[in-house]
Amino acid sequence: xxxxxxxxxxxAVLCAGLCACxxxxxxxxxxxxxxxxxxxxxDAGSKSSSGEVVEVDFWSAPNVDQFNFWTGKADxxxxxxxxxxxxxxxxxxxxxxxxxxxxxxxxxxxxxGTVPAASENINVGFSAVLADSEAIYDIQDEEWYKEIVKxxxxxxxxxxWELGGKxxxxxxxxxxxxxxWNVKALEVMGIxxxxxxxxxxxxxxxxxxxxxxxxxxxxxxxxxxxxxxRSDQWxxxxxxxxxxxxxxxxxxxxxxxxxxxxxxxxxxxxxxMIGMLGNTLMVxxxxxxxxxxxxxxxxxxSAPWEIQALTEAGKVYGQDYVYGPxxxxxxxxxxxxxxxxxxxxxxxxxxISEEEHNGAIAFVSWAYSEENxxxxxxxFLETMNMLPVRGDxxxxxxxxxxxxxNPAYVDLAKYIPNTLxxxxxxxxxxxQEAFTEAAMVPYIQEAMECEPMNAPDxxxxxxxxxxxxxxxxxxx
Amino acid sequence: MKKRSITSEKRDNILGWLFCSPxxxxxxxxxLIPLCWAxxxxxxxxxxxxxxxxxxxxxxxxQLFGDAKVKAAFVNSFRYLVPIxxxxxxxxxxxxxxxTQLPEKLKGITAVLFFIPYLTSGVATSVVVxxxxxxxxxxxxxxxxxxxxxxSWFKNGKIAFWVITVLVVWKMSGYYALFILSAxxxxxxxxxxxxxxxxxxGLHYLWHVTIPMIMPALTTVLVLASGLAFGIYTExxxxxxxxxxxxxxxxxxEIYYTSFTRFQSGYGAAMAIANAVQIFVVLxxxxxxxxxxxxKFGW
Numbered sequence: 055x056x057x058x059x060x061x062x063x064x065x066a067v068l069c070a071g072l073c074a075c076x077x078x079x080x081x082x083x084x085x086x087x088x089x090x091x092x093x094x095x096x097d098a099g100s101k102s103s104s105g106e107v108v109e110v111d112f113w114s115a116p117n118v119d120q121f122n123f124w125t126g127k128a129d130x131x132x133x134x135x136x137x138x139x140x141x142x143x144x145x146x147x148x149x150x151x152x153x154x155x156x157x158x159x160x161x162x163x164x165x166x167g168t169v170p171a172a173s174e175n176i177n178v179g180f181s182a183v184l185a186d187s188e189a190i191y192d193i194q195d196e197e198w199y200k201e202i203v204k205x206x207x208x209x210x211x212x213x214x215w216e217l218g219g220k221x222x223x224x225x226x227x228x229x230x231x232x233x234x235w236n237v238k239a240l241e242v243m244g245i246x247x248x249x250x251x252x253x254x255x256x257x258x259x260x261x262x263x264x265x266x267x268x269x270x271x272x273x274x275x276x277x278x279x280x281x282x283x284r285s286d287q288w289x290x291x292x293x294x295x296x297x298x299x300x301x302x303x304x305x306x307x308x309x310x311x312x313x314x315x316x317x318x319x320x321x322x323x324x325x326x327m328i329g330m331l332g333n334t335l336m337v338x339x340x341x342x343x344x345x346x347x348x349x350x351x352x353x354x355x356s357a358p359w360e361i362q363a364l365t366e367a368g369k370v371y372g373q374d375y376v377y378g379p380x381x382x383x384x385x386x387x388x389x390x391x392x393x394x395x396x397x398x399x400x401x402x403x404x405x406i407s408e409e410e411h412n413g414a415i416a417f418v419s420w421a422y423s424e425e426n427x428x429x430x431x432x433x434f435l436e437t438m439n440m441l442p443v444r445g446d447x448x449x450x451x452x453x454x455x456x457x458x459x460n461p462a463y464v465d466l467a468k469y470i471p472n473t474l475x476x477x478x479x480x481x482x483x484x485x486q487e488a489f490t491e492a493a494m495v496p497y498i499q500e501a502m503e504c505e506p507m508n509a510p511d512x513x514x515x516x517x518x519x520x521x522x523x524x525x526x527x528x529x530x
Numbered sequence: 531m532k533k534r535s536i537t538s539e540k541r542d543n544i545l546g547w548l549f550c551s552p553x554x555x556x557x558x559x560x561x562l563i564p565l566c567w568a569x570x571x572x573x574x575x576x577x578x579x580x581x582x583x584x585x586x587x588x589x590x591x592x593q594l595f596g597d598a599k600v601k602a603a604f605v606n607s608f609r610y611l612v613p614i615x616x617x618x619x620x621x622x623x624x625x626x627x628x629x630t631q632l633p634e635k636l637k638g639i640t641a642v643l644f645f646i647p648y649l650t651s652g653v654a655t656s657v658v659v660x661x662x663x664x665x666x667x668x669x670x671x672x673x674x675x676x677x678x679x680x681x682s683w684f685k686n687g688k689i690a691f692w693v694i695t696v697l698v699v700w701k702m703s704g705y706y707a708l709f710i711l712s713a714x715x716x717x718x719x720x721x722x723x724x725x726x727x728x729x730x731x732g733l734h735y736l737w738h739v740t741i742p743m744i745m746p747a748l749t750t751v752l753v754l755a756s757g758l759a760f761g762i763y764t765e766x767x768x769x770x771x772x773x774x775x776x777x778x779x780x781x782x783x784e785i786y787y788t789s790f791t792r793f794q795s796g797y798g799a800a801m802a803i804a805n806a807v808q809i810f811v812v813l814x815x816x817x818x819x820x821x822x823x824x825x826k827f828g829w
Binding site for chain 1: 577578579580581660661663664665666682683684685770771772773774775776786787789790791792793
């Protein structure tokens with residue numbers, strides 16, 4: 055008998071332990087979400103409506119600064135007591151999962167019905183995947199969306215976010231990518247910031263001629279770009295190949311609809327421009343680079359998100375580093391470049407009730423309302439040191455002090471009108487991976503065997519990559 | 531009397547099932563259901579997000595045969611298997627033999643010191659190693675200044691492969707040493723004394739007494755180390771991304787990229803199943819070989 059009691063007790067403890075490992079379908083942050091189907095949606099709706107309060111989940115990017123920024127906004131919104139259909143909206147902010155990646159976290163949340171009503175941190179490529187999967191709302195014809203576009207004067211910016219004639223994303227911030235030059239190296243070489251191909255060749259010649267003097271200040275290589283040989287880092291092609299292609303070839307889209315629109319000639323020209331750097335390319339990791347006492351390279355792709363850190367490290371814009379436009383073919387050409395931009399989307403899922411969806415819209419509309427949008431964007435700029443997507447960034451009084459705070463921001467803001475987004479294609483990853491594997495990596499490996507100014511012929515690599523990209527993305 | 535005995539047997543059976551039920555439920559929930567779901571997913575063209583799921587039958591499995599990345603993962607898993615299995619085995623054995631020679635007071639603490647790398651996060655160790663091999667690291671500056679050696683550690687496939695292998699072996703050897711150490715410590719005094727009386731010392735003692743006596747532990751270490759070789763993920767993910775040109779890629783890495791970067795979850799599930807089949811076959815072969823040795827030594 056005693057044995058039986060003990061065994062029953064142990065079994066009960068084990069079962070209780072196992073039960074404790076489980077959880078409800080509800081999000082741990084307490085949002086009124088449910089996991090399954092229409093029935094659950096109704097259930098979620100009734101739960102969230104209790105006490106005339108609708109709880110809305112909003113996911114911030116997986117970093118503390120953006121989480122704090124959006125938590126602050128949510129607190130202000132919640133205190134304002136804004137109601138939708140007579141029910142108070144309570145926004146709860148949570149960081150989106152970072153591991154293994156934020157995209158995978160969202161994928162998992164959609165699959166398991168724990169996706170929030172809205173989130174930030176979505177780039178145009180992933181928005182294409184989400185739109186293709188019918189996981190986000192088309193907001194093009196919504197009045198509140200048009201109001202946000204008007205308040206932030208981003209009519210031209212949103213054109214780059216169009217997917218199949220529809221809009222799914224509210225652009226939040228943009229990093230206009232450019233080149234970051236080592237001012238001390240330029241002084242030793244006796245040249246200004248290169249802007250055209252002639253300037254670029256002059257820079258390479260000067261580098262060869264002044265190699266010994268450059269070595270004295272620790273400069274050993276021209277262009278720092280470890281990602282050139284990383285075939286897994288397909289996204290880095292936005293920051294090198296796409297950007298250089300567009301500046302050298304007068305803009306253009308990589309893929310338009312289902313058509314590969316980068317030309318063979320343009321791609322060869324772009325690869326050969328990088329190939330000209332030959333064995334002066336630096337493809338090994340350097341930590342830290344621009345904040346080090348001696349910067350061992352002449353230039354790299356800019357990293358606008360590092361401005362604050364560089365200032366704190368005692369680096370002065372204009373004296374230690376300076377941003378320059380992407381290299382164009384000849385003077386007068388527009389230096390198009392890549393705009394590293396992310397925005398906000400509204401998720402469409404059976405676990406998100408109509409009330410929650412409307413609550414999320416109310417929150418984002420409030421943050422970017424005529425009254426609040428400038429303050430929201432200014433706070434974002436101050437918190438994140440990344441430029442918000444606004445047409446009036448250089449003219450609006452609200453941003454004047456921050457923009458003049460560091461001339462780096464002023465120079466960066468100048469490049470915004472010439473930025474172009476990533477390709478809007480659901481198979482963007484496969485296409486850029488195929489290009490990297492078939493052209494970028496093998497070509498750079500060959501180029502690095504050559505002396506500067508002796509770029510190898512890129513035609514065979516480009517031809518192979520065109521076929522590989524068409525196969526990978528089912529492109530025409 | 532007979533009836534009572536049958537009732538008691540039934541009760542014992544129920545109790546047995548009751549005690550086993552937590553593990554059975556755990557296995558059902560966390561292994562069997564996901565396994566069935568993975569088989570179902572492997573027959574679909576689906577990204578886990580879209581309402582459109584297409585049934586593609588065995589197409590995903592057929593596609594595996596023409597995929598260069600799968601081929602690289604398959605080949606690399608054997609490239610990793612051989613050195614990791616041998617070096618973990620030898621490293622564990624050497625550590626265990628050294629620790630057994632220490633005074634009793636120091637044995638415990640020394641064993642724990644060797645065990646620490648296993649407890650350290652793979653992310654942390656990978657970040658440290660990455661920093662160690664950056665262009666401007668102390669090591670590289672030293673090599674350039676004194677030997678005129680400029681090594682691109684992670685841009686050369688062979689070097690990158692060995693950096694990852696050594697990192698994994700360093701991390702795991704101490705852990706496996708504990709298995710071997712415990713087996714060595716378990717060899718009975720009678721056997722040791724008999725060996726000593728027969729004049730067996732040094733390498734002779736190791737080869738003819740210690741190793742035969744710890745064969746089951748060595749089998750466990752070899753099986754665990756081979757399983758480890760098939761599960762490498764963190765180190766190549768953080769150090770090389772599987773490159774250069776797939777030289778360091780692994781199954782886990784390719785499954786991750788396929789499922790969560792390219793969002794081809796169905797194809798990713800097919801890759802995972804193919805990986806599981808490869809692991810199963812290799813482990814069966816390894817078990818067969820080790821059983822042969824175990825039988826030879828009377829186990």
